[in-house]
Amino acid sequence: MDPFDGEEFIERLAWRATNGKFDDEQFDPRILHEAFENGINDLKSIYDTNQKKCERLEMICREEEKKHWIKVAELQQKCKDSLTSFEKLDKRLDNVADKVVYLGEQLEGVNTPRTRAVEAQRLMQEFARYLNEYDEDDLMNPFGDEFEEDIGKLFDDADIIQKLYLISQELPNGNKFDHAKELISKRYDSIEKQLIEEFSSAHKNDDRVRMRRISAILSHFKGYSQCVDVFIEQSQMGIFLGENIFNEIISLCVKNDKTIKEVFINPEQVMSKFVLNIFHGKIQEYISTRLDENRTEEFLVELYNMFSKTNRLIDHLSKLKFLGCDHNFLNKISRNIFSRYLDMYITNETAFLKDKCSAILSNYYESKNHQKRVAPSGTIQELIQSKIRNNITGMGNLSNSMSSSGNHNEQPGETFLSEEIAISILQETKISLQRCSLLSKPSEMATNALTLYEIELQHLCIEHIDYAIELGLQAIPPADPKTRPEIFFFDTVRQCNEICHLIEKQFTNSVLPLISPTTKYAECLKKKRDVMSQMESKLNSGLEKSVASIIGWIKCILQLEQKKSDFKPDSDDTIPTSTTACLNVVKFINYNRSSIVASLDGKNEEAVLLDLGVKIQRTIFDHFQQFQFNLVGGMVVICDVKEYRNCIDKFKSPLLNDLFNILHGLCNLLIVAPENLRQVSTGDQLKKPYLVAASKIQPKEYIIKAYECGQRHFGENYIQELQQKAIEPEIIAKCPDIQWHLIGHLQSNKINKLLSSPNLKVIESIDSIKLAEALNSAIGRNENIIGKINVFVQVNTSNEEAKSGINPEQTSELVRFIIDKCDRLNFVGLMTIGAYGYDVSLGPNPDYVRLLQVRDSVCHQLNLPKLQVDLSMGMSCDYEHAIKLGSTVVRVGTAIFGERKYNKN
Template sequence: MDSNLEEHLQLKAFEGKFDVKDFIGSVSERLITQSKAEAGPFDPKPFIRTFEEAVDRLIKVRKDVQARTEQLERTVRTAEREYSKKMVDLNKGFEAVGNSFSGMETRMNEVGRTAIRIGEQLESVHLERQRAQAAYDLIDYYNQFSRDDTSKLDTLKKEGREGRRQVAVILRRLSTVAKEVDLPTAEKTRESIDKYCEKFEKDMLYLFDRCYRKGEPKMMHHCAQTLLDFNGGASCVQVYVNQHDFFINRIRETTTSNDTILWQALPDPERIPPKTESGLMELFAEIRKTVGQEAQIVQAVFPNPPYVMQVFLQRIFAQSIQQYVEQLLNKASTISDLAYLRMLQLVHLRTSHLVEDLKSYELPSVTPRSPVDAADFRRSMLNAPSAGTSASTASLSSMLESIMEELFVPYTEGQRYLEKESRSLGELYSSHLANFTRYHAKSQKGPSSMFDRMMNQLSAAASDTNTGGGLTSSSAQAAASAFMRFRGITTEKKPEPPTEEPLREEDGQLSIEVAEKMLKWHAEAIGRCVELTPNNDVPKHTFALLRVLAEAIGNAYIETALETTLAKLEASDPKAEPPLQLLSVLRLVDLICHLWQQYINIALFPLASSSVTVRREMVVFNNQTISRIEGTANMFMQRMTDAVVSWLSTQLTKQKKNDFKPRNDDLRTSNTEPCTACCEMLEKVCEAAKQNLSGKNLEVFLTEIGNAFHCLLLEHLRKFPVNATGGIVLVKDLKAYQDTIDTFAIPALHERFEFIRQLGNIFLLGPDILKSFITDSYLGRIDSALLRPYLAQRSDWGQFERGFNDEGEDTVPGLPESKGLKQRLGVGRLSMMMKDLEGLRIGEGMNMNIPSLPSGFTNSFSLSARAFGAGL
């Protein structure tokens, strides 16, 4: 066998990654080379012999491998049996050891329980022995006091710190026993014990004060602990607090700072409210520094640091902070209500920040150092004075919040704050609107003017303490009382000042800037209300301040301007052109109300969300206020409409009798004078309306004027005879009217005046085609009896009246009989004619949808913003 083939048939050739194709290729590689080298046909015999030898060799290798595998398997089975046997032996050994330990543990537990029982019995015996010894010693000390012998206690007191602590405990117990003993000499003994206790306390307090001045914290701690064991340690704490340098120094520094800029800014509503006061900031900075230092000292000196820290902070608030706050507020109250309220907010804000900082000094309670004194420590804490006990059980955070609430209760309790806020707003609005009020007061001299009505309402509201009831009666009364001086109105007649500023026209005009100032001042008041009042009172206080705002901006400002404008309109000369410039007040009213209502929706209503009842009342009240303003605006628009229509009617009466019946050679090229005057007025009305009205208000106003003028023209056309030449003049006038009305951009008016124009065409056409025109056009849908008054104005009507009447006597389908209709309409009354014209078409693709004429603007004018009670 070839050596190369022998190498490929070794066992190691199959140990790695084996590939059959590679193996066959390597075995037959040499044979393939020889076959290619030899000439002639392919000879398979060498390949067969080689593969046969390889197969034989592989069979032998497989047998060797199989024999070796069987031998190894036998060896492994033998090893596994031996391993299993060893593991069984080990498990048995471990179980034996575990059982030994379990038995040992059981025996140890039994011994431990026995030891515990013995220890408990020993402890009980020891405690009984201690109590017996303490009782014996207590009786012995009592007997010594009865003999006025205190030498033993004096000796014990001189033994140092531990002796003084024992004396403190003994004296506390003697005081308790002395109160219970009922013997003939008990009173004298009790007095002796009390005197000794008083002397001991004074000695310890003197020692504490001396160590405090020397700066010996360890000895101070001993004195504090001893006094705590003696009587709770309240006297020690008082000495520490009273002798503190902070309080001694602050007694000499009680004056407020002279910050000129601050005190000038406080009463000025135009300036931003100050956020700091130098003296207050210095005081609070010193408090922060002092408390930070004292927290460490208190924790090191006193065995009950939380109680001591609370007493110290209570003294700071009661003496330093409260005194300085009173000085600030008293000084501010002498300036103005606004200065007082701003200072109150400033102090409250800064104090709340101080309280939040002081909450970080929450000190942990200290346990007694000796377990033996645990019972004495607990009893001493329980026997401490009530003030100390209550303070020690309350957390520092809750105590600080309670102190801050008590600090501001005198200024915010009941209706005190709300009355101040309402009065302040009333004074601000009264001062700011002084010239405005004077201007309109002089413009309205009637006995039943709005000023008289408002004075009567406010007087009734201020005097009736029971009216309104519910949760807003007191606030409403406060707001009414605040407004008794608003705008210079009082129940008493005050003499006019001798000299007053001359009034200008601008003083009586509405202004967006003025409204923004009023809302800004109100928003500042609401901010103070949210900060200074409890959360439960915020909704009703917000409602009360909303009433103040509504009375000022709604009644005293907007309605006053509207009523004065209405009075000017009514007092204007009816023969002169209507004062269209007065419409500008509606634009300002709309803008101010929009700003006002946006403020209410965004700022005020959310504050009342916690009270559904108050929020609902606020929405109802606000909507009633807006409805009242809308009613006044509607009345003004109606009066303006009446004035415009009256002036147009007057101009139409100036139409000459022969304007539409000129001579044949007198053909004018221009419109008639009444037409020109009416068109000019309508153009002015359209321009003024578009400048000052918008949306539905503009549409309704122009529609009202257009409809009224349409009615005037229908009546006007029945009054003047028209000849062929005059028909041309008439059509020119009607075309001018239609073109002017088209500038209103209202489809309904366009349809009405298109009908007027077609009606004018009956004066242009000849008698021969007039019948066919009326029949084939839109006019054919109208009963001929309705057209008769207009046809009768034709100069040639007498020539073809008979023929026209013959056809007109036929009944029109779908209408009542002609005769009955004539009798019903008489000469064609305008109201019935307008009713019959509703909804008919004019020409191809033109719908005549004429709305019914409103009787007034009672429900037409609406403000651009109104509050709704969403979510109620």
């Protein structure tokens, strides 16, 4: 039923009273009033009727509730009465039980001596029969064939003869008891044999009650173990007939475990013997038939499979928690079974792996019609040292042997490297390591794994990869080639890289878990590192030779094909276009760049392309310096440089782009009118780096002398020393335009002292937002400073904890803060120190290259012109190198002032 809605009721009532007519002419309020009165009366009538019904129902409920409580009270009383009766009955039962126990104890006290007396009398009577010289046949079989009809008599006789046998063992020898003892012993053996036969028969009929009774009797006999043996033998009869016995053992053990618990009084010992019999009997026999030691590979595979299946069986049996069959017990049994095979395992494994790897390599070189030189033997260290000693003499011999041993069928560009061969050797090693992890003793596992890994390093890294690298090194054209060089060494590098990735992955997945928690870990890492370092060194040498060969051919093209008339044509009507030499050089560069990109990746690709690009730029620059130019020739040079720039753009290196932009700017000077030369040469594209003289610990006389020679920028590492020199009256008087740079670390508590120094021009060591904010606030409070102070952001490109500087990834955030939030600081560039002692002969300094990349990132994110962001990098040892890479500020001290003389006090 829907709930009553008063508003809806009034609406319906009004509608019926007016027939839906509410216009002013026909509306009669009296009709509506009368209808409302009638409706209210009807509601009151309905309310009164429902009220009476509610009162009647409430009265009925109260009566029902009263009856219910009366019934509940009656039930509670009955429950109390029942509890009282139960307590009385319980007490009576306790009394009766106490009396019964008391009577039982009294009866037992009377009956036990009587029973013992009866048993003793019976034993004496039976012993008297054996003591008297009766017929031996009657004594041995007093019941005739009654045993077959009543097995109970056999059990009784067994009980008696067992006790007589124990008594007879206590009698002295050499008197009248000897004959009786002999008869009792024979009778004992006869009954024991009959009981075992009865047990066997009961087992065949699965009569467990009878088996249990017989086993309980036999447990007091010497032949109880024979009873257990009969049970084990019959339980396993006809079971292990299949190909794989491991599948049948679990169900057999589960089935017989239940029987053993029901039948034997010592189920734990019986179950242990049952399992021991399976392992030392059936499993050992099965294993010996499957393992053929004359076939090494099949032997190792089958040994691994058998041992794995046995271990899985042990785990399954351990989980079933059979009595007397814990995991340690089963493991010990398993090790005993396999001990003969496991002792010789690692010898077989290493011999097999060596033969397998040698066969893989031999088949590969035979398929290539290549006669490989004999690989040296020995440890990894000895091999590396041997290779270093023989690098010079051995290469000549190898070259001669290659030319005279049928290798003339080899295809040009053959690297003699194969990922398939590497995968095969790695797979064989992986399988051997899997067997090693299972079959080695825990104490020998790491040593065995290291031995197997050394075999992999020997055959894959030294006999295959290192050998191929040596062949590749010999195939690299010389640095002054007479014909166009074909460089296949990049393919060698690519394949080496791919194979080394596979080696590293396998080392992590298969070798490391076996050696990481042991002392062999460091030894293994050292051997791996030695081999990899040797190959890496040769690859680096090969890449350097390859780049040198490319540069050599570029020089050859330029020398042979570039004519003096190209840059100084006789006619001014010549249309400036790129020269033939330039086009051939660009074509050659593009070809080799494609080879490098296809063969290298990541940082290796960047490093090689950068090294090649820098040397190309230097070669072209040196080449241009050999010529004289007229106006048309200058335009031809610009066309050539444009071609070179378009070619170098594909290298995707900001540094190389900058270098060729500078070269382009220099070439533009060739077509500039003399009166405009100074203006053009000072443009952004040819921005000239300036020198900061690092005057740390140098006397004022040196500073004044350098100033007189034209030096204006001086840098100090320490604030106290900078302030002392800045306020020195003689320096102020003789060096009025001196500009001081703080190039050392700035501490927040020394900012005010620094700002009190006159002629402070630049602070090059801002490395945090906190420091920038503190410096900006201090400048705002200092009334003597007008305008802004130039600052560099110091970047820690070498990631050395001992060095100051912000993380390269956070540089943009700091620069943005300085530009947006620090109104008294003027951001002018980036500064880095870099790692000390870098050998520039190895290529571009990675710390300086990193600063170039940081500048590109900052300019891109903050939309800053790149040429307006200075780079402060380079010191006495490498400032020329830094300028070549794009440095606009170099900090030089020793090269100007000489070695610093520190005060020893």
